[in-house]
Each structure stands twice: as structure tokens, then as C-alpha cells.
Amino acid sequence: MYSVNYHRATSVADAASKAKGEAKYLAGGMTLIPTMKQRLAQPGDVIDLMHIGELKGIKVEGKVVTIGAGTTHAEVAASAAIKAVCPALCHLASHIGDPHVRHRGTIGGSIANNDPAADYPAAMLALDATIATNKRKIPAGDFFTGLFETALEEGEIVTAVTFVAPDKAGYEKFPNPASRYAMTGVFVVLDGGSVRAAVTGAGETGVFRSVEIENALAGKFEASALDAVTVPADGLMSDMHASADYRANLVKVMAKRAVGRAKG
Numbered sequence: 297m298y299s300v301n302y303h304r305a306t307s308v309a310d311a312a313s314k315a316k317g318e319a320k321y322l323a324g325g326m327t328l329i330p331t332m333k334q335r336l337a338q339p340g341d342v343i344d345l346m347h348i349g350e351l352k353g354i355k356v357e358g359k360v361v362t363i364g365a366g367t368t369h370a371e372v373a374a375s376a377a378i379k380a381v382c383p384a385l386c387h388l389a390s391h392i393g394d395p396h397v398r399h400r401g402t403i404g405g406s407i408a409n410n411d412p413a414a415d416y417p418a419a420m421l422a423l424d425a426t427i428a429t430n431k432r433k434i435p436a437g438d439f440f441t442g443l444f445e446t447a448l449e450e451g452e453i454v455t456a457v458t459f460v461a462p463d464k465a466g467y468e469k470f471p472n473p474a475s476r477y478a479m480t481g482v483f484v485v486l487d488g489g490s491v492r493a494a495v496t497g498a499g500e501t502g503v504f505r506s507v508e509i510e511n512a513l514a515g516k517f518e519a520s521a522l523d524a525v526t527v528p529a530d531g532l533m534s535d536m537h538a539s540a541d542y543r544a545n546l547v548k549v550m551a552k553r554a555v556g557r558a559k560g
């Protein structure tokens with residue numbers, strides 16, 4: 297490691313006031329610390345958000361779910377209140393990484409980082425969540441703007457995410473056997489008459505909604521409705537783990553499994 301100034305913030309306002317120049321916020325450190333070790337990030341100052349009470353906690357009022365940015369994946373996975381209205385999100389959280397990652401990593405850190413293979417971005421997009429920051433509210437559809445890119449401005453802090461639990465939701469991913477990141481993951485939602493399907497781990501520009509999957513499921517919310525669907529490989533990633541064609545097939549397979557899970 298190299299020399300860095302550590303600041304323990306006591307509130308969101310305190311954290312924001314300390315964010316100057318190349319400073320970085322630290323949540324669970326599950327991405328930031330390895331990135332610093334590899335010298336991919338070299339902040340002079342690190343501002344620790346993990347001791348800020350107002351960033352923590354889960355609130356479920358009717359079908360409205362609000363999760364503080366500092367809430368860990370393990371807390372979401374174990375939340376009986378979320379499970380009662382949107383079990384798919386608990387299922388997703390329980391399959392992130394390993395126990396260490398789940399007990400340190402946070403929902404705010406995950407969506408602020410916007411790794412193209414991360415699980416939560418697909419959920420946020422399909423659930424049509426709203427991302428609250430210390431400055432404004434951002435619809436998930438406008439939040440994820442590219443690989444490791446978001447609509448967050450310099451120094452802006454994610455404070456919470458909010459969504460209305462849909463009638464049905466399901467998530468399935470094909471995990472990388474080493475990291476458990478999604479080689480492809482699909483989160484499907486049936487809400488009233490409308491269907492949303494968001495794909496992670498596959499897109500060259502990060503998380504996206506699949507028009508092909510949504511159109512097919514809008515007619516009939518059944519896995520069999522996807523039998524005749526062809527997902528185009530254009531715009532999908534090819535890397536050492538899988539080709540774009542392979543991922544295109546995985547989108548369809550994961551979507552079918554996600555619908556099966558949504559329907560119980």
C-alpha cells in the first residue's frame with residue numbers, strides 16, 4: 297500500500313464536506329481496496345462512510361422498500377421485511393460473492409461502482425428503482441450510464457435506493473465459478489400489465505433492458521414464451537470467459553429460469 301489520508305465521516309454532510317480533489321468514498325472496501333492495491337485508483341484521501349448511521353437500514357412500508365446505501369448484502373439477504381414483498385432481491389443478495397463480500401459489501405457501493413457484471417444494477421433497473429443521493433433523486437434508468445460509469449457527479453453520495461415491490465420478480469445468474477460475479481444475469485419483473493427484464497454481465501456498455509425478452513413476456517409471462525426468442529449477440533461482451541454468442545444464449549436461458557423463479 298502507499299500513503300493515504302483516512303477520514304472517518306460521522307454524517308453524510310460531514311463526508312461530503314471532506315470530499316475534495318481526488319478523494320474516494322469507502323464503503324465496504326470490497327472493490328476500492330483491491331483497486332487501490334493494484335494502483336488502478338490512487339486517492340490521496342479516503343472517506344469512510346461505514347460509520348454513518350443515516351446510511352444504514354431497511355424500511356418497508358406497504359410495498360415501498362427503502363434500503364440505505366450502507367446496508368450490506370448479507371443484511372438484504374436476511375431481511376424478512378424485504379422477503380415478504382420482494383424475495384427475488386434477497387435471493388440476489390444471497391448469491392453475491394462469498395460470505396466475506398456479503399458481510400462487508402454494500403448496495404450503495406455496488407451501484408456506485410456499476411461493475412458490468414454486478415448483480416444489483418440489474419435489479420435496480422428492472423425494479424425501476426429510484427437512487428437517492430445527498431443532492432437529488434435519480435431514476436435507475438438514468439443512473440447507470442456505462443462501464444463503471446454512473447450519473448453521480450464528483451463527490452455525490454448515494455444515500456438510499458427505493459422501489460415499489462412488483463407483483464412478481466425473479467433473478468437468475470450464471471455465476472463465474474471463481475468470483476461469483478454474473479457471466480450473465482437476468483432480473484425479470486411483472487408489474488400490473490408491464491414486464492421489465494434487465495441484463496447484467498453481458499452488455500458491452502453494462503447493464504441494459506432486453507427488448508426481445510420484455511416483448512415476448514408481455515404477451516405471456518411464462519418461460520415457454522421465450523422459446524422462440526433470439527437475443528442478438530450485437531453489443532454483448534466477448535472475453536476469456538464467454539463469447540458474445542454464448543452470452544446471448546445465456547440471456548435467454550437465465551431469463552427463462554428467472555421467470556420460473558418469479559412464478560415460484
Ligand SMILES: Cc1cc2nc3c(=O)[nH]c(=O)nc-3n(C[C@H](O)[C@H](O)[C@H](O)COP(=O)(O)OP(=O)(O)OC[C@H]3O[C@@H](n4cnc5c(N)ncnc54)[C@H](O)[C@@H]3O)c2cc1C
Nearest residue numbers: 323324325326327328393401402404405414415454476477
Ligand atoms: C471476491 C469478490 C467477489 C464478488 N462477487 C460479486 C458478485 O458475485 N456480484 C456482485 O454484484 N458483486 C460482487 N463483488 C463486489 C461486491 O458486491 C461489492 O460489494 C461491491 O463491489 C461494492 O463494494 P463496497 O460496498 O465494499 O464498496 P467500496 O469498495 O468501498 O466502494 C466501491 C466504489 O463505490 C464508491 N462508493 C461506495 N459507497 C458509495 C456511496 N454511498 N456513494 C457514492 N459512492 C460510493 C467508492 O468510492 C468506490 O469508488 C465481489 C467482490 C469481491 C471482492
